[in-house]
Amino acid sequence: MPPNASEPAADRLLALARDALSIEAQAVLAMSERLDARFADAVRRILACPGRVVVTGMGKSGHVGRKIAATLASTGTPAMFVHPAEASHGDLGMITASDVVLAISNSGESDELTAIVPLIKRMGVPLLAMTGRPQSTLGRHADVVLDTRVDKEACPHNLAPTASTTAQMAMGDALAVALLDARGFKADDFARSHPGGALGRKLLTLVSDVMRPADQAPQVGLDATLPQMMREISAKGLGATAVVDASGVPVGIFTDGDLRRLIEHGADLQSVTAAQVMHPRPRTIRPEALAVEAAELMETHRINSVLVVDADGRLCGALNNHDLMRAKVI
Known part of the structure; x- marks a missing residue:
């Protein structure tokens, strides 16, 4: 805290926190109401994929992407994260023709991401986009667009990715839940991929x-x-x-x-x-x-x-x- 700054009032801190939570909750609810057949299409394409779901994204969307890949992998859908900047320097070889790519970008214009989109399309790999701008470069080239737009960020300046990353995270969870149900993924399957956790001990210990x-x-x-x-x-x-x-x-x-x-x-x-x-x-x-x-x-x-x-x-x-x-x- 700067030397001359005063201690922030508790009432203001609580008000800001409640406002942030309210904005993010409303963003997720609005996204839920926009869900349509494109979501089901995305799920079917992933189910039909003989390979893995390759998740990619830059910045905060990349951090969200890593979590989505981890959630998919732990719930029965093989997945991995590939950094788009590294993909341009050799890591694109991690993607095979049997995979599906899930690209995440709120703007849909991330330079590192849009640079590899033509290469992904040339490989014939299905491209799913999670973006807040369906008409963006990423959205236009995607086979399926999952709309994660938000009216505003929870940041008081409407700048820091907050509500938008929450929407992305929630959409990833929605995909994982729909996929695990479609695959008939059960609690004991979850335990087998989490043998070190409490659930694993309960469901695997004889x-x-x-x-x-x-x-x-x-x-x-x-x-x-x-x-x-x-x-x-x-x-x-x-x-x-x-x-x-x-x-x-x-x-x-x-x-x-x-x-x-x-x-x-x-x-x-x-x-x-x-x-x-x-x-x-x-x-x-x-x-x-x-x-x-x-x-x-x-x-x-x-x-x-x-x-x-x-x-x-x-x-x-x-x-x-x-x-x-x-x-x-x-």
Whole structure:
């Protein structure tokens, strides 16, 4: 802040912010109302493209273009960004005859962009334009024009690209949403392209990835005594133990909470067996199930652990909510 400048008033700052948001919101709404068959044409051309969507643009439109390319690529439409200035110096070779080019320019007259338009047309590559001036050089040469014009920028001087870049970004998102729906792109497809994200962990992590294996899963026989059950619970640290029959199939479960309730009711702790105090028909899950399904099972039935069984119903592992938390599934 200049030495003699006064601190800006909070009311003015808030007024400017609200005005900017209002202008940009109105610009997007107006663009939505202008959408017509050209948008559907653009989507169909991209769907028919055997190659990639090559997005290009200069300046702020270039920054928007990079984001649009990234969004398309992560939602099932192969895409990349090519800088128009670099394209004139060799990078045009990145574009093949099987691609579609999406060129972004608010004015439609960017020198670097219009310089490569004839070369793109000569290659026979479909050219989609996103511009605020459909009658511009870019607009006239494009096969399909997506109109992103705005009445004014959010900048108080109507100069800095603000509302116009918001409109471009929103149009790119609209394309991505329409394309992912047309391709039948699902949440698990999204997860596969985002394995490091929270959604990827939830949709790709299996029970077998986070469960405790059979040798670490607490289990006792039907005739086990209470001291034997407690030693197994303490040794394995699950807060519960499975009660299995002679073939290893879980027929019940006993938790440390059950022990507290036995003490409260004055039960004879030396004489009871697992078969007498267990909860029959314990909740189980298969190792190939998604870990998020185990989390839902625990939440639905208000339990803290679940037993994992194989195809024959035999105990092959166990997990609790702490295991799921460590894996960042919940």
